[in-house]
Amino acid sequence: MAISQKNPMTPIEYLRQGCECPWEVAVEPFKVAPQVYYVGNSWVGAYLIDSGEGLILIDATMHNQVYLVLESIRKLGFDPQDIKLLLLSHAHYDHCGGVRPIIEYTGAKLYMGKEDAYFLTERPDLIYTEGYAFGSFQPDYYYDDVTAISLGNISIHTMHTPGHTPGTTSFFFAVQDKSGNTYRCGLHGGIGLNTLTDELMQESGWPLSMREEFLNSLEKLSGMEIDITLGSHPAQVNMLEKVEKISETCNPFLDRAVWTTLLQQRILAIKELIMASNLSGC
Numbered sequence: 001m002a003i004s005q006k007n008p009m010t011p012i013e014y015l016r017q018g019c020e021c022p023w024e025v026a027v028e029p030f031k032v033a034p035q036v037y038y039v040g041n042s043w044v045g046a047y048l049i050d051s052g053e054g055l056i057l058i059d060a061t062m063h064n065q066v067y068l069v070l071e072s073i074r075k076l077g078f079d080p081q082d083i084k085l086l087l088l089s090h091a092h093y094d095h096c097g098g099v100r101p102i103i104e105y106t107g108a109k110l111y112m113g114k115e116d117a118y119f120l121t122e123r124p125d126l127i128y129t130e131g132y133a134f135g136s137f138q139p140d141y142y143y144d145d146v147t148a149i150s151l152g153n154i155s156i157h158t159m160h161t162p163g164h165t166p167g168t169t170s171f172f173f174a175v176q177d178k179s180g181n182t183y184r185c186g187l188h189g190g191i192g193l194n195t196l197t198d199e200l201m202q203e204s205g206w207p208l209s210m211r212e213e214f215l216n217s218l219e220k221l222s223g224m225e226i227d228i229t230l231g232s233h234p235a236q237v238n239m240l241e242k243v244e245k246i247s248e249t250c251n252p253f254l255d256r257a258v259w260t261t262l263l264q265q266r267i268l269a270i271k272e273l274i275m276a277s278n279l280s281g282c
């Protein structure tokens, strides 16, 4: 069940609601692409990839929402204990709050962006929201963007895309249907500009070059041909609105325009933010 959109809440209110009443952000899991399933909630995405030789989970949702992820995986007919790899898009608590219980329960190996590791040790204030802590964890590996992360018949290529956080990482991989058709999936690890405002940049102490890095990587990625776009938050690409169009003959997520449109929108938004900024220097 999704939260009513009649009186839209602010993101902070939504996050609090998701922590205190996780059942209110629950959604039924669904298939997004061959081998790929949505197991996130109405606020934040999480994706299960069936490699044929074990499961890969992208993002862990919040600490209090882990039971929803596990329930979704079981509803799809998989065993959560078959999760071999857990990949984080970035270390904000709505994506990584559930890491500790998931890796404890499954034994999965954890990957994350090296540049986000300092959040866990030096600046937890930047990833927690007031009053909502979660279990500590250590990554097994950092992304290197050179070696694909492989399991079974899935090879995930990572790309460091700093901006939303210093270590935000994006994922690209191909999947095949039973007829042998191949589809290229893409997930941008973090497109929110909320951490790049003047106020937040001053609070985090990040260099202003972070905005330029974000813009540059968006421009680089916007030309990629992506058949199926996975939102790190479902609302980024209206995923939950498309669910009811799923049928035997229709995959509403198969739409090459979505990736380019999403990234072009963000390019315009970050350019506007830079233009309106009162900060100067580097």
Ligand SMILES: [Zn+2]
Residues within 6 Å of the ligand: 090, 092, 164, 190, 192
């Ligand atoms: Zn975030």
